[in-house]
Amino acid sequence: MQAHKGRPREFDADAALDKALLVFWQCGYEGTSLTDLTEAMGINRPSLYAAFGNKEELFRRALDRYTERGPGRAVREALAEPTARGVVERLLKNVALALTDPCNPRGCLAVQGALTCGEASESIKQELCRRRSEAEQALRERLERAKAEGDIASDADPAQLARFVSTITQGMSVQAAGGASRDDLVRVADMALKAWPG
Amino acid sequence: MQAHKGRPREFDADAALDKALLVFWQCGYEGTSLTDLTEAMGINRPSLYAAFGNKEELFRRALDRYTERGPGRAVREALAEPTARGVVERLLKNVALALTDPCNPRGCLAVQGALTCGEASESIKQELCRRRSEAEQALRERLERAKAEGDIASDADPAQLARFVSTITQGMSVQAAGGASRDDLVRVADMALKAWPG
DNA sequence: CTATATATGTACTGATCGGTATGGTATTTG
DNA sequence: CAAATACCATACCGATCAGTACATATATAG
Numbered sequence: 001m002q003a004h005k006g007r008p009r010e011f012d013a014d015a016a017l018d019k020a021l022l023v024f025w026q027c028g029y030e031g032t033s034l035t036d037l038t039e040a041m042g043i044n045r046p047s048l049y050a051a052f053g054n055k056e057e058l059f060r061r062a063l064d065r066y067t068e069r070g071p072g073r074a075v076r077e078a079l080a081e082p083t084a085r086g087v088v089e090r091l092l093k094n095v096a097l098a099l100t101d102p103c104n105p106r107g108c109l110a111v112q113g114a115l116t117c118g119e120a121s122e123s124i125k126q127e128l129c130r131r132r133s134e135a136e137q138a139l140r141e142r143l144e145r146a147k148a149e150g151d152i153a154s155d156a157d158p159a160q161l162a163r164f165v166s167t168i169t170q171g172m173s174v175q176a177a178g179g180a181s182r183d184d185l186v187r188v189a190d191m192a193l194k195a196w197p198g
Numbered sequence: 199m200q201a202h203k204g205r206p207r208e209f210d211a212d213a214a215l216d217k218a219l220l221v222f223w224q225c226g227y228e229g230t231s232l233t234d235l236t237e238a239m240g241i242n243r244p245s246l247y248a249a250f251g252n253k254e255e256l257f258r259r260a261l262d263r264y265t266e267r268g269p270g271r272a273v274r275e276a277l278a279e280p281t282a283r284g285v286v287e288r289l290l291k292n293v294a295l296a297l298t299d300p301c302n303p304r305g306c307l308a309v310q311g312a313l314t315c316g317e318a319s320e321s322i323k324q325e326l327c328r329r330r331s332e333a334e335q336a337l338r339e340r341l342e343r344a345k346a347e348g349d350i351a352s353d354a355d356p357a358q359l360a361r362f363v364s365t366i367t368q369g370m371s372v373q374a375a376g377g378a379s380r381d382d383l384v385r386v387a388d389m390a391l392k393a394w395p396g
Numbered sequence: 397c398t399a400t401a402t403a404t405g406t407a408c409t410g411a412t413c414g415g416t417a418t419g420g421t422a423t424t425t426g
Numbered sequence: 427c428a429a430a431t432a433c434c435a436t437a438c439c440g441a442t443c444a445g446t447a448c449a450t451a452t453a454t455a456g
Contacts, residue, residue, distance in 0.1 A: 006402025007452040028314035030228050034444060036316075044405060046446075051403095055444065112314040115305075115375055116226035118234070120444095129376045163373070163382055164389045171369025175361070177313055178327045184361055191362045195393035204432030205422040232414060242435060244416075253414065318414095 013051050016041040020052075021062040021070075026105040029059055029114045029124050059113070059124060063131070066109045071098035075135055084146035088165055088196060091139070092189035095169045099176035100185055107177035110135075111170055136166040153197055161197075168192045211249050214239040218250075219260040219268075224303040227257055227312040227322050257311070257322060264307045265329070269296035273333055282344035286363055286394060289337070290387035293367045297374035298383055305375035308333075309368055334364040354395055366390045 019040045023032050034055060038044055043051075052058040066072055071094075078091035099107055110132050114125040143158035152161075172185050217238045221230050232253060236242055241249075250256040264270055272292035279285040297305055308330050312323040341356035350356075370383050 003454070004402080005400075005454050007404080007454095009403060026314065027316055028228075030226075031314055031316035031319070033316065033442080035442085045444090046406095047404065049445070107313075111372055115313050115372065116224065116229055116310040118225055118229035118231065121229070132372070132376055160385050160389065163378070164386050167366060167369035167373055167386050169369070170372035171365035171367070174309055174313065174330070174368035174372065175365055178330055180361070187358050188362050188365050191358065191393055192390075193393075195389055195391075201424070202432080203424050203430075205424090205434080207433065208422095231412080233412085243414090244436095245434065247415070248433070 009047075009051070011041070011043050011047070016043060016051070017058075017061055017065055020058055021065055021109075022105060024059055024062050024113060025066070025107075025109045028112055030117050030121055056124060060127065063109065063113070063127070067131070070104070071095065071108060072110075072135075074098045075138075079138060079142050084143055084151045085193075085196060085198070087139075087142055087146075088161075089193060091165065092168060092192060093186065095172060096185035096189045097182065099172055100180070100182040106179070108170070108173035111173040112177055132166070132170070136162050139165060156197055164195070165192075207245075207249070209239075209241050209245070214241060214246075214249070215256075215259055215263055218256055219263055219307075220303060222257055222260050222311060223264070223305075223307045226310055228315050228319050254322060258325065261307065261311070261325070261329070268302070269293065269299075269306060270308075270333075272296045274336075277336060277340050282341055282349045283391075283394060283396070285337075285340055285344075286359075287391060289363065290366060290390060291384065293370060294383035294387045295380065297370055298378070298380040304377070306368070306371035309371040310375055330364070330368070334360050337363060351395055359395075362393070363390075 019042070020037050023036050023040045027036065032055075034045060034048070037055070037058070038048055041048065048058070052061060074094035074097070075091060078087055078094050081087040081090050098104075110128050113128050114121055115128075117125050140158050140162035143152065143156075143161055146152045147154065147156060147158055152158075168188070172180075172188060175185060175188070217240070218235050221234050221238045225234065230253075232243060232246070235253075235256070236246055239246065246256070250259060269292075272295070273289060276285055276289035276292050279288050296302075308326050311326050312319055313326075315323050338356050338360035341350065341354075341359055344350045345352065345354060345356055350359075366386070370378075370386060373383060373386070
């Protein structure tokens with residue numbers, strides 16, 4: 001009874017989702033058509049709809065995958081560093097590398113997936129905005145912990161520091177989308193660290 | 199003979215262009231439809247085409263206007279400051295204010311107009327990329343002059359410094375598009391200045 | 397085997413996209 | 427006045443958009 005009834009699917013849904021992720025990452029939500037998606041995924045329209053719902057749901061699933069395994073993962077790893085400075089150092093470095101990974105499109109899906117859009121895609125835009133906020137919030141909480149532990153100065157403002165670091169990473173996304181090199185971004189990361197207190 | 203022959207135009211082309219600019223600014227190039235444009239501009243399609251060519255030319259004209267009178271102007275003003283530090287200080291501050299001007303859409307047209315897009319809008323994306331580069335280049339040249347004048351350290355790297363400042367402003371654009379407040383961005387600007395040499 | 401359930405490929409839907417043909421209207425020129 | 431010119435409004439163009447109806451193919455369940 002473990003085997004499914006009916007004709008089995010002929011494609012690997014995870015592999016197809018990865019292909020869709022690449023297209024969304026490169027062209028953005030609005031810039032990607034269903035034809036682009038089905039061609040990249042190697043399946044036809046009804047299969048896409050049966051497996052993933054619709055364009056919007058497919059995007060959300062691709063975004064989840066991006067968060068789990070793409071640059072989002074590099075961000076989470078950095079939060080595990082023992083010191084606040086180590087967190088920020090590794091975060092900026094990881095982001096610089098991830099945004100210029102030659103195996104992937106340049107830049108960050110959460111930034112360039114739908115920074116602006118028509119009314120039809122408004123909910124996607126807000127979803128991405130929410131994800132960026134969550135990443136900033138996670139960093140803020142990590143820095144609040146560091147403050148409580150005496151790891152950063154007692155007069156430091158974790159919210160402000162987290163916003164500064166987020167601003168750098170988002171700026172690096174725009175730079176990467178515009179063709180900045182990996183070394184360029186690493187140097188930006190190094191320079192940003194000079195603003196770090198202590 | 200100075201008056202035009204034929205029936206005179208019934209709308210103000212400059213005012214209509216400003217309206218178009220606001221729509222592109224808010225929704226991006228791909229996210230803006232001709233119907234959005236004609237409704238905002240208060241004219242109908244043939245009038246738009248007669249006066250501005252097509253959607254792409256209209257966007258370029260709106261972009262020129264943005265550069266002349268919008269946040270782009272604030273950037274040029276900053277370059278006229280007498281010291282390198284003054285330039286960067288005023289640049290970051292002006293950008294923080296311009297990106298959160300309550301009279302305009304949040305963020306920067308050159309960033310969010312077409313950060314990613316489908317193939318049809320590729321040339322617009324590249325045009326915006328080029329404009330961002332030009333802004334960075336102008337700052338770099340200003341810093342090179344400052345270096346020649348002994349205004350910044352002889353071992354400073356103007357290209358790297360300019361890239362750092364550009365990254366901050368572009369990051370602030372993403373933050374503004376996501377709803378960051380004016381004070382938030384001013385604090386980011388202040389913090390970035392701590393990384394400034396000397 | 398038959399019945400059922402799911403996937404696939406083709407070909408379609410109505411809506412909207414950017415762009416335009418056409419015909420009526422207002423203005424200047426002679 | 428009439429001719430020439432350019433704008434305005436409606437209504438349309440083919441192409442493409444996201445999404446789907448339908449028939450066929452392939453599997454399991456009984």
